Amino acid sequence: MAATLAGVPARPRRLLASRRTRIGILYALPAVAYLLALFVYPIFSTLLLSVQDLDGSLTLHWYADALTGVNLSVLFTTLRIAAETALFSLVIGFLLANAISRLRPLPAALAMLIVVVPHFISALVRTYGWIIMLGDKGLVNQLLAGLGVPGAPYQLLYNEIGVVIGTTAMMLPYTVLLLYGVMRGVDRRLLAAAASMGAGRLVIFRRVYLPLVAPGLATAGLLSFILALGYYITPALMGGPNQTMIASLINQQVMKQNQWNGAAAEGVILLLLTFAGLLLVKLVSSLGEAKKRSAS
């Protein structure tokens, strides 16, 4: 997968398939054993749990449960909120990372710190902070009302707006760090060269800069989508019942109802969704590679 992604031709790879590769496999053995025991085995036992009935016989009715009625609508909600979060954290993260990558090292480090520090505060405390900011009597609404903005106070909490604000803020450190790394790697001389050939700022951005950072964008977007899929504390605290996420249902089943099979089925569905997301990004990026190759 990595080989096709990177677009490395097959010939040099075959040359490497010799002693070096075999030694490499030997080195990888401990890690593989570790993953088998602590990662693959638990996932398979979860898989097994999800197709077992209470008396141990095989069944698919946990999946049927998970994919009907209110559970299905919760699943769609989860996808929707994850997608919204990915989109917003990508756009805002892009702007922030772009700004930070232009700063000198010291201010850049400081700006980075400001982006990351909120992560060290407990989710509960942070959410109470949001209530003080976004509530009907919160800072934002007071300010808007004071300025005489029509329609204020706006409902910024306990609905989808509140959830997306919260999850996006949670996700920003990831997207900013990731995009910042990619943006630092962009050779500025390429942009200068494009400018010297008479390209306008917009054209430089679209034809030179964006293609150079595109892989980073795809990864950052995917990462925030996947992480948001499993969120539930922030959506539970900042949203309403219409923003219930699937992880919340899993938690309820395990903690309140001691119902592990149904929870396992929902966990497996979540895992499959994640794989689908990965596959999608791989497809898009390999399409991009193919297009680039045919263009050159």
Add this chain to the structure above:
Amino acid sequence: MTTSPIGRRALLRGAAALAALPALAACGTGTSRSSSASGGSGAGGGKTVAVRNSGGAYGEALKKAIYDPFTQETGITVQVANLDGAQVLAQIKQGRPQVDLIDNSMMDHAKFVRENALEQLDLDRLKNVKTAQLPENLITEYAVAVNFYAQCMAYRTDAFGGRKPESWADFWDAKAFQGGRSMCNPDADLPELEFALLADGVAMDKLYPLDVDRAFKAMERIRGEVKKFWDSGPLPGMLLTRQEVTMATVWHGRLADLFKQGVPVAAQLNGARRQFQGYAIAKGAPHLDAAYQLFDYSIRPEVQARLAMTYPTNPSSPLAYDKISEEVRNGLAGAPQYYDKGFDADTEWWLKNEEAVTKRWLGWARG
């Protein structure tokens, strides 16, 4: 740009590993035994007992009011583990419970009984059950209730021009008592169907078995006013303090902090729902004797009273209230002058119906 493909490859690999995180976080909770809080034999050969509680301020109060004095009196060290109920259950099923004594809601104890996870109690070893004059219904074969919490309404005293909401009907009356409401989410506690039925005119002693259809119909009338379904104990207090709502259902004990801060909030205990908290012994508990000793110690009226003086919890022993200072007693939902205003949640009914009601609640609330 030459380094870019490698960087991206590494990133994708990282992303692939992260892909499994949500699933792991969701499913892995109970499958692994946490080894951090050890529950084995104590150091230095001294006797120990391991007890599960929910931690937080309540856990600290338990240590100060019960565990420490108990150690002083008996020389038995008390180890505390703040495990989730699901974790304890999984451990018992594996035959290696980390805790001997479980401090939990009576409802959860009943769920454990269904799973055959508790020791049947030998009441002869719990002498204080008699001396504390616990009501009959608080003593079961597998667990004994030591205190309760009340879920009631709280309101801002500055919101209604000096008028006081007196009943759940007033809570439901958004015209006479304007402003947003907050009610509990099943993540936090049982859905508040009883309150809806009381608001709809059902008498308090005729609540159970609950008329679920009627309750949801009544809930529908207040749905539009509910700004937030709270899912953690401090949230309703926070919403009242920030004036996001004017009335909320609340765990009564949580109001003590607000009173201390001088927030203009008051509780109305008419129609409050009581739920009991108690002790049970894990099946296969390694320190059975010590567990019985701490169990029996916790039931003593004076120990219950000491806990109530440390943390706003309501003793199950009627004798305990005489041993509490009047000032503290007047702040307790269990005080004799308030007791008749509330009702006990019917554990039996909820055990049978919780799952279905919770599911229906979610469908209703998402509406």
